[in-house]
Amino acid sequence: MSSIIKERLELQMAELEMLFSMFPDKGEITLQDENNFLNAQKYLNNTSENLPHIIEYSVAVTIDEPKARVNLQVALPHDYPQVPPHLFARSSAIDRQQQLQLNKDLTSYIASLEPGELCVCAAVQWLRDNSISYLQNSKLHCECAKGELLKTLFSRMWIYSHHIYRQELRKKIFDSAKKLNLTGFCLTGKPGIICVEGVKENCEEFWHVIRYPNWKHISCKHVENRETDGNGDNLRLFQTFEDLQFQAHGDYGLRNDYHMDLGQFLEFLKGHQSEHVFQILFGIEGKCSDN
Numbered sequence: 375m376s377s378i379i380k381e382r383l384e385l386q387m388a389e390l391e392m393l394f395s396m397f398p399d400k401g402e403i404t405l406q407d408e409n410n411f412l413n414a415q416k417y418l419n420n421t422s423e424n425l426p427h428i429i430e431y432s433v434a435v436t437i438d439e440p441k442a443r444v445n446l447q448v449a450l451p452h453d454y455p456q457v458p459p460h461l462f463a464r465s466s467a468i469d470r471q472q473q474l475q476l477n478k479d480l481t482s483y484i485a486s487l488e489p490g491e492l493c494v495c496a497a498v499q500w501l502r503d504n505s506i507s508y509l510q511n512s513k514l515h516c517e518c519a520k521g522e523l524l525k526t527l528f529s530r531m532w533i534y535s536h537h538i539y540r541q542e543l544r545k546k547i548f549d550s551a552k553k554l555n556l557t558g559f560c561l562t563g564k565p566g567i568i569c570v571e572g573v574k575e576n577c578e579e580f581w582h583v584i585r586y587p588n589w590k591h592i593s594c595k596h597v598e599n600r601e602t603d604g605n606g607d608n609l610r611l612f613q614t615f616e617d618l619q620f621q622a623h624g625d626y627g628l629r630n631d632y633h634m635d636l637g638q639f640l641e642f643l644k645g646h647q648s649e650h651v652f653q654i655l656f657g658i659e660g661k662c663s664d665n
Contacts, residue, residue: 379425379452383414386429386450389492393433396495406430406449406546427542428452433494435501437509442467444505447579448494449586455492458484460586462579463501465509470527470575472508479504527574528606530558530598531581534655536591538566543589544617550583551615559616561639567618567655569648571610574599596654611646618642 390403390411397403405411410429416422433446442465449460461484463476483500487493538544539562547560547568554576558569570580581594600609620638636656643649 380418382453382456383426384418385455385492387414387418389494390429390431392495393498396498397433402434404432404434406432406549407542425452433498435498435505437502437505442505442509444468444501446494446498446501447583449583450494456490459494459497461494461497462582463505464575464579465505467512468508469512470578472512473575476505476508526602526606528572528600528602528609529574529577530569530571530611531577531594532596532651532655533568533570533581533584534593534595535566535568535589537564538562538568543584547584548615548617550580554580556580557610557612557615559612559618561618561620563620567639569612570615571612573606596651611648 393403407427407430410427413422413424413426414429417424417426428450430447430449432448435444435446436442437444444463444465447462447464451457451459461477461480463480464473468476480497480500484493484497487496538547538560544560544562550556551558551560551570554572556570556572556576558571559567561567568584570577577597585592600606602609620635620642640649640652643652
Protein backbone atom coordinates (compact mmCIF):
# COMPACT_ATOMS: atom_id res chain seq x y z
CA MET A 375 0.00 0.00 0.00
CA SER A 376 2.80 2.45 0.89
CA SER A 377 4.42 1.95 -2.52
CA ILE A 378 1.14 2.85 -4.25
CA ILE A 379 0.73 5.97 -2.10
CA LYS A 380 4.33 7.00 -2.85
CA GLU A 381 3.79 6.48 -6.57
CA ARG A 382 0.72 8.72 -6.52
CA LEU A 383 2.42 11.30 -4.32
CA GLU A 384 5.35 11.42 -6.74
CA LEU A 385 2.92 12.21 -9.55
CA GLN A 386 1.29 14.96 -7.45
CA MET A 387 4.67 16.53 -6.70
CA ALA A 388 5.76 16.28 -10.35
CA GLU A 389 2.62 18.09 -11.46
CA LEU A 390 3.14 20.77 -8.82
CA GLU A 391 6.73 21.28 -10.00
CA MET A 392 5.38 21.69 -13.53
CA LEU A 393 2.95 24.32 -12.29
CA PHE A 394 5.78 26.16 -10.55
CA SER A 395 7.61 26.33 -13.88
CA MET A 396 4.45 27.58 -15.61
CA PHE A 397 3.80 30.20 -12.92
CA PRO A 398 7.24 31.37 -11.74
CA ASP A 399 6.20 34.78 -10.37
CA LYS A 400 5.70 35.29 -6.66
CA GLY A 401 2.09 34.91 -5.58
CA GLU A 402 0.97 32.96 -8.65
CA ILE A 403 1.07 29.67 -6.74
CA THR A 404 0.40 29.70 -2.99
CA LEU A 405 0.85 26.62 -0.82
CA GLN A 406 -1.78 26.28 1.89
CA ASP A 407 0.85 24.88 4.25
CA GLU A 408 4.50 24.70 3.20
CA ASN A 409 5.20 22.13 5.91
CA ASN A 410 2.93 19.65 4.12
CA PHE A 411 5.00 20.14 0.97
CA LEU A 412 8.28 19.62 2.86
CA ASN A 413 6.91 16.57 4.68
CA ALA A 414 5.86 15.06 1.36
CA GLN A 415 9.40 15.47 0.06
CA LYS A 416 10.81 13.79 3.20
CA TYR A 417 8.35 10.93 2.81
CA LEU A 418 9.38 10.39 -0.80
CA ASN A 419 13.08 10.59 0.13
CA ASN A 420 12.52 7.96 2.84
CA THR A 421 13.71 10.34 5.55
CA SER A 422 10.31 10.16 7.23
CA GLU A 423 7.85 7.29 7.61
CA ASN A 424 4.94 9.55 8.53
CA LEU A 425 2.34 9.83 5.80
CA PRO A 426 2.13 13.57 5.01
CA HIS A 427 -1.11 15.49 5.09
CA ILE A 428 -2.80 16.21 1.78
CA ILE A 429 -1.27 18.90 -0.41
CA GLU A 430 -3.35 22.05 -0.89
CA TYR A 431 -2.51 25.11 -2.95
CA SER A 432 -4.02 27.83 -5.13
CA VAL A 433 -3.14 28.93 -8.66
CA ALA A 434 -3.75 32.50 -9.82
CA VAL A 435 -4.87 32.27 -13.46
CA THR A 436 -4.74 35.58 -15.34
CA ILE A 437 -7.38 36.22 -18.00
CA ASP A 438 -6.26 38.79 -20.56
CA GLU A 439 -9.58 40.06 -21.93
CA PRO A 440 -11.44 41.21 -19.96
CA LYS A 441 -8.51 41.73 -17.61
CA ALA A 442 -9.18 39.63 -14.52
CA ARG A 443 -7.78 36.91 -12.30
CA VAL A 444 -9.37 33.57 -11.43
CA ASN A 445 -7.98 31.73 -8.40
CA LEU A 446 -8.12 27.95 -8.55
CA GLN A 447 -8.14 26.30 -5.12
CA VAL A 448 -6.68 22.77 -5.23
CA ALA A 449 -6.83 19.99 -2.63
CA LEU A 450 -5.29 16.64 -3.55
CA PRO A 451 -6.55 13.46 -1.86
CA HIS A 452 -3.86 10.87 -1.19
CA ASP A 453 -5.38 8.73 -3.97
CA TYR A 454 -5.10 11.46 -6.64
CA PRO A 455 -4.73 11.04 -9.61
CA GLN A 456 -6.64 7.77 -9.23
CA VAL A 457 -9.50 9.88 -7.85
CA PRO A 458 -10.33 13.44 -8.96
CA PRO A 459 -8.86 16.43 -7.10
CA HIS A 460 -11.05 18.87 -5.19
CA LEU A 461 -11.12 22.08 -7.25
CA PHE A 462 -12.87 25.38 -6.67
CA ALA A 463 -12.49 28.48 -8.86
CA ARG A 464 -13.38 31.98 -7.73
CA SER A 465 -12.87 35.55 -8.88
CA SER A 466 -13.89 38.93 -7.52
CA ALA A 467 -14.88 39.83 -11.08
CA ILE A 468 -17.52 37.07 -11.33
CA ASP A 469 -20.90 37.21 -9.61
CA ARG A 470 -22.25 34.32 -7.58
CA GLN A 471 -24.43 32.79 -10.28
CA GLN A 472 -21.67 32.74 -12.88
CA GLN A 473 -19.16 31.43 -10.34
CA LEU A 474 -21.43 28.51 -9.48
CA GLN A 475 -21.88 27.76 -13.19
CA LEU A 476 -18.13 28.03 -13.78
CA ASN A 477 -17.39 25.46 -11.07
CA LYS A 478 -20.16 23.17 -12.26
CA ASP A 479 -18.76 23.21 -15.80
CA LEU A 480 -15.19 22.78 -14.56
CA THR A 481 -16.24 19.71 -12.57
CA SER A 482 -17.96 18.27 -15.66
CA TYR A 483 -14.83 18.86 -17.71
CA ILE A 484 -12.61 17.07 -15.19
CA ALA A 485 -15.06 14.16 -15.10
CA SER A 486 -14.78 13.84 -18.89
CA LEU A 487 -11.01 13.18 -18.75
CA GLU A 488 -9.51 9.73 -18.65
CA PRO A 489 -9.61 8.26 -15.11
CA GLY A 490 -6.22 8.24 -13.41
CA GLU A 491 -4.81 11.18 -15.38
CA LEU A 492 -3.19 14.21 -13.78
CA CYS A 493 -5.65 17.01 -14.41
CA VAL A 494 -4.77 20.16 -12.44
CA CYS A 495 -2.75 21.55 -15.35
CA ALA A 496 -5.65 20.69 -17.64
CA ALA A 497 -8.01 22.54 -15.27
CA VAL A 498 -5.77 25.61 -15.36
CA GLN A 499 -5.75 25.57 -19.17
CA TRP A 500 -9.52 25.09 -19.23
CA LEU A 501 -9.94 28.19 -17.05
CA ARG A 502 -7.68 30.18 -19.36
CA ASP A 503 -9.70 29.13 -22.40
CA ASN A 504 -13.21 29.33 -20.95
CA SER A 505 -13.38 31.90 -18.16
CA ILE A 506 -14.01 34.80 -20.54
CA SER A 507 -17.66 33.95 -21.15
CA TYR A 508 -18.39 33.73 -17.40
CA LEU A 509 -16.69 37.09 -16.85
CA GLN A 510 -18.61 38.73 -19.68
CA ASN A 511 -21.94 37.30 -18.50
CA SER A 512 -21.34 38.36 -14.92
CA LYS A 513 -23.53 41.15 -13.57
CA LEU A 514 -20.37 42.73 -12.24
CA HIS A 515 -19.42 43.50 -15.86
CA CYS A 516 -22.87 44.59 -16.98
CA GLU A 517 -24.91 47.68 -16.28
CA CYS A 518 -28.09 47.05 -14.34
CA ALA A 519 -31.19 47.38 -16.47
CA LYS A 520 -32.53 50.24 -14.35
CA GLY A 521 -29.19 51.84 -13.69
CA GLU A 522 -29.32 50.86 -10.02
CA LEU A 523 -26.34 49.87 -7.93
CA LEU A 524 -25.81 46.14 -7.68
CA LYS A 525 -26.80 44.60 -4.40
CA THR A 526 -24.31 42.57 -2.43
CA LEU A 527 -25.47 39.43 -0.65
CA PHE A 528 -24.29 39.28 2.95
CA SER A 529 -24.34 35.84 4.54
CA ARG A 530 -24.03 34.31 8.00
CA MET A 531 -23.34 30.58 8.05
CA TRP A 532 -23.76 28.32 11.11
CA ILE A 533 -21.74 25.09 10.98
CA TYR A 534 -22.01 22.14 13.36
CA SER A 535 -19.40 19.42 13.85
CA HIS A 536 -19.38 16.41 16.14
CA HIS A 537 -16.10 17.75 17.52
CA ILE A 538 -13.25 20.14 16.75
CA TYR A 539 -9.87 19.36 18.31
CA ARG A 540 -6.95 19.06 15.92
CA GLN A 541 -4.57 22.01 15.79
CA GLU A 542 -4.06 21.56 12.05
CA LEU A 543 -7.79 21.78 11.45
CA ARG A 544 -8.19 24.83 13.69
CA LYS A 545 -5.32 26.55 11.86
CA LYS A 546 -7.04 25.88 8.54
CA ILE A 547 -10.29 27.36 9.88
CA PHE A 548 -8.67 30.55 11.16
CA ASP A 549 -6.40 31.03 8.13
CA SER A 550 -9.36 30.63 5.74
CA ALA A 551 -11.53 33.07 7.70
CA LYS A 552 -8.77 35.69 7.73
CA LYS A 553 -8.02 35.25 4.03
CA LEU A 554 -11.69 35.66 3.09
CA ASN A 555 -12.36 38.62 5.42
CA LEU A 556 -14.91 36.71 7.49
CA THR A 557 -15.88 37.39 11.08
CA GLY A 558 -17.51 35.03 13.55
CA PHE A 559 -16.05 32.36 15.80
CA CYS A 560 -14.77 28.81 16.15
CA LEU A 561 -15.80 26.98 19.31
CA THR A 562 -13.47 24.08 20.06
CA GLY A 563 -14.68 20.94 21.80
CA LYS A 564 -17.51 18.48 21.55
CA PRO A 565 -19.60 19.49 19.75
CA GLY A 566 -17.72 22.07 17.71
CA ILE A 567 -19.46 25.13 16.30
CA ILE A 568 -18.31 27.56 13.61
CA CYS A 569 -20.01 30.77 12.56
CA VAL A 570 -18.76 32.85 9.62
CA GLU A 571 -20.25 36.04 8.24
CA GLY A 572 -19.33 38.20 5.29
CA VAL A 573 -19.84 38.37 1.54
CA LYS A 574 -21.87 35.33 0.49
CA GLU A 575 -19.32 34.08 -2.04
CA ASN A 576 -16.59 34.18 0.60
CA CYS A 577 -18.71 32.23 3.09
CA GLU A 578 -19.39 29.59 0.45
CA GLU A 579 -15.70 29.32 -0.37
CA PHE A 580 -14.88 28.96 3.34
CA TRP A 581 -17.40 26.12 3.59
CA HIS A 582 -15.89 24.44 0.55
CA VAL A 583 -12.30 24.79 1.83
CA ILE A 584 -12.84 23.46 5.34
CA ARG A 585 -15.30 20.74 4.39
CA TYR A 586 -13.13 19.01 1.81
CA PRO A 587 -11.51 16.67 1.32
CA ASN A 588 -12.09 14.49 4.36
CA TRP A 589 -13.87 16.20 7.26
CA LYS A 590 -16.65 13.88 8.36
CA HIS A 591 -19.49 14.60 10.77
CA ILE A 592 -19.88 18.23 9.75
CA SER A 593 -22.94 20.03 8.42
CA CYS A 594 -24.09 23.53 7.64
CA LYS A 595 -27.15 23.84 9.86
CA HIS A 596 -28.38 27.32 8.98
CA VAL A 597 -27.64 30.22 6.61
CA GLU A 598 -28.90 33.80 6.94
CA ASN A 599 -28.75 36.03 3.85
CA ARG A 600 -29.34 39.77 3.55
CA GLU A 601 -29.01 42.21 0.67
CA THR A 602 -26.84 45.26 1.19
CA ASP A 603 -25.63 48.15 -0.95
CA GLY A 604 -22.13 48.08 0.54
CA ASN A 605 -19.81 45.38 1.85
CA GLY A 606 -22.19 44.39 4.63
CA ASP A 607 -19.98 45.50 7.51
CA ASN A 608 -22.98 47.16 9.13
CA LEU A 609 -24.70 43.75 9.29
CA ARG A 610 -21.91 41.96 11.14
CA LEU A 611 -22.65 40.64 14.62
CA PHE A 612 -18.98 39.91 15.28
CA GLN A 613 -16.03 42.30 14.99
CA THR A 614 -13.35 39.64 14.51
CA PHE A 615 -13.07 35.89 14.02
CA GLU A 616 -12.88 34.69 17.62
CA ASP A 617 -11.23 31.67 19.16
CA LEU A 618 -14.15 30.86 21.43
CA GLN A 619 -13.52 28.80 24.54
CA PHE A 620 -15.69 28.14 27.57
CA GLN A 621 -15.18 26.35 30.83
CA ALA A 622 -15.88 22.77 29.83
CA HIS A 623 -16.79 19.47 31.40
CA GLY A 624 -14.08 16.85 31.20
CA ASP A 625 -10.41 16.79 30.25
CA TYR A 626 -9.33 18.63 27.09
CA GLY A 627 -6.62 16.05 26.63
CA LEU A 628 -9.19 13.28 26.41
CA ARG A 629 -11.16 14.18 23.33
CA ASN A 630 -14.08 11.90 24.21
CA ASP A 631 -14.54 13.61 27.56
CA TYR A 632 -14.31 17.27 26.56
CA HIS A 633 -17.87 18.62 26.31
CA MET A 634 -18.80 22.21 25.66
CA ASP A 635 -20.85 24.04 28.30
CA LEU A 636 -24.09 24.67 26.39
CA GLY A 637 -25.34 27.15 28.99
CA GLN A 638 -22.37 29.45 28.51
CA PHE A 639 -22.69 29.12 24.75
CA LEU A 640 -26.35 30.12 24.90
CA GLU A 641 -25.42 33.22 26.92
CA PHE A 642 -22.84 34.05 24.27
CA LEU A 643 -25.40 33.70 21.46
CA LYS A 644 -27.85 35.89 23.35
CA GLY A 645 -25.18 38.58 23.65
CA HIS A 646 -24.78 38.53 19.87
CA GLN A 647 -28.48 38.59 18.94
CA SER A 648 -28.38 34.95 17.85
CA GLU A 649 -30.28 33.10 20.56
CA HIS A 650 -32.65 31.66 17.94
CA VAL A 651 -29.81 29.60 16.43
CA PHE A 652 -29.44 27.45 19.57
CA GLN A 653 -32.51 25.38 18.76
CA ILE A 654 -31.45 25.07 15.11
CA LEU A 655 -28.02 23.75 16.11
CA PHE A 656 -29.03 21.38 18.89
CA GLY A 657 -32.74 20.68 18.34
CA ILE A 658 -33.68 21.91 21.81
CA GLU A 659 -34.93 25.23 23.12
CA GLY A 660 -32.29 27.12 25.03
CA LYS A 661 -32.92 28.71 28.41
CA CYS A 662 -30.51 31.28 29.70
CA SER A 663 -29.72 31.45 33.39
CA ASP A 664 -31.00 34.39 35.40
CA ASN A 665 -27.50 35.36 36.50
